[in-house]
Amino acid sequence: MATLTAPPRPRTSAALSEPSRRRRSAGQDNAAYVMLIPWVIGMLFTLIPFGVSLYLAFTDYNLLQPAEFVGWDNFVAFVNDPKAMTAAEVTLRYTFIAVPISLVAALGVALLLNRGVRGLKFYRSAFYLPSLIGASVAIVMLWRSIFGFDGIVNGFLARFGIEGPSWTSDPSWALVTLITLSVWGFGAAMVIFLAGLRQIPRMYYEAASVDGATPVRQFVSITLPLLSPVLFFNLVLGLIGSLQTFTQAYVFSGGTGGPADSTLFFNLYLYQQGFQQFDMGYASALAWVMFVVIAIFTAINFLVSTYWVFYND
């Protein structure tokens, strides 16, 4: 190496390398843009529909006739639509119950697994697998069956002398069935927690125990702050995913959102309006309501995160 670059004559080499570097970077620019062509088309196919759906939200549109501008009508209709309000309520209730429980379960099991357990990989697989199949038609149908009136859940409760409700046909219990299904899939968040826990240097705990800190104190003062970015990541993705639940509700209720609209998730209602009633203007308005709500939640999350998320950089 040394022999190659030996006596450098600064001025000449600078004069030589300047234009060549520029030429090279221009060439690289072009190559980059060529390679980005698929991405550009894909991005346009996201951004343009994003704008168009905002426009459609202010129109009356049914796919066959041209869209007709109707101003704020769709949004006024939304506010006065009791079914839409029910759908919003069902979705929010589901999200605010299922996401925290899943996160606590994920963190709890991750902590148990992090303490050096033999057979870690076996346990990790067993807990992770459900999250990959939880939203499949087969599992939702299975859930319907095990929560049926004579299903294994009530059979289990009966052993303790509890007479279980008719989970799937009682409007006040149907959503609980889907919440348990969501919690069953805590494994994805658990794997992320587990990876986060591995990043925390062991010496912090050693130093803390030398100072006489209890395990609880160590959890509060070391684990939680250092894990907070991961917790934040899981929280944001969990909320966004949960608010968009569709398949579970559709399969569970046969597309109706029943019993008595108790599983009428927002996206299911949007589907009914857009693709069964073909009221695509109204469905676009619903989609934009959903988008704004998700944007607000995410923004609040990011704002509040400055108070509790700790970046150890």
Added chain:
Amino acid sequence: MTELTAPRTTRSTWRAIAQKLGSDAVYTEELTGTPATRFLRHVVLLGLGLFMMYPLLWMLSASFKPSGDVFSDTGLIPAATDWSNYGTGWNALEHGFQLYLFNSLLLAVANIVGNVFSCSITAYVFARLRFRGRRLMFALTLATMLLPSHVVLIPQYVVFSKLGWINTYLPLIVPAFLATNAFFVFLLVQFMRALPMELQDAAKIDGCGAIRTYWSVIMPLTVPALATVSIFTFIASWNEFFGPLLYLTDQKLFTVPLALRQFIAAEGSSAWGPMFAMSVLSLLPVIGFFFIGQRYLINGIATTGMK
């Protein structure tokens, strides 16, 4: 001498990184706690694991029970075994189940090919090349991760229907070739950024252009991350319900989830045995892929979750 040693160094650097990212990271593990607490931990974990697996085991057992026994015979080992559930379920719909399995497989393979190529080439550009607008474009990609898919759904549906693509697989395949999965682009960018820059410089000295460098140098080294992308794509595509529900109405084109859904709608709640039999069949490929590739899955989601 230098010519010989230089590539070897880069190769060993690469290998160290690949080991760190691609393999199950090496944790020096000490077992904490007294034997009693360790035992207790296993009891809790085993109990919880069994509790979570129980519904799956129950379904497997139910798929071998006569339909009438499914809810009365509560044991995991069927009192009476009915092997005919699989045959009945297989032929219960207009077409044999093999057609739906084939359709699902076709879509999964097409999506894997699309995602592997389009996401990796995009990730290569973002991770390894310097050009105007790179930061903005990458930020835009990440932002789409937060975008609810339903907000672009209706205009996209309109476009597909004007193109005459309803009742074809195109709406379910073409987006995969356009690097629309921001999660995979992000995952691959993370992976490629960790590869040593000297690799690229060496390729450049050897006269490789950007495209050649991508294809001959970066792509082969990204195989572990591409495996992650492939397995995730397979599982997502295999389970996908909403897209096929929206775009496919012809039974000949149905995928496994649509067929299962159709089965339930057609047979009502009487044919429990055959329904569970087909449910088991529909889950087997996913579970199989999970056990073959779980190393890649776990490293994949851990990588994106971290930074």
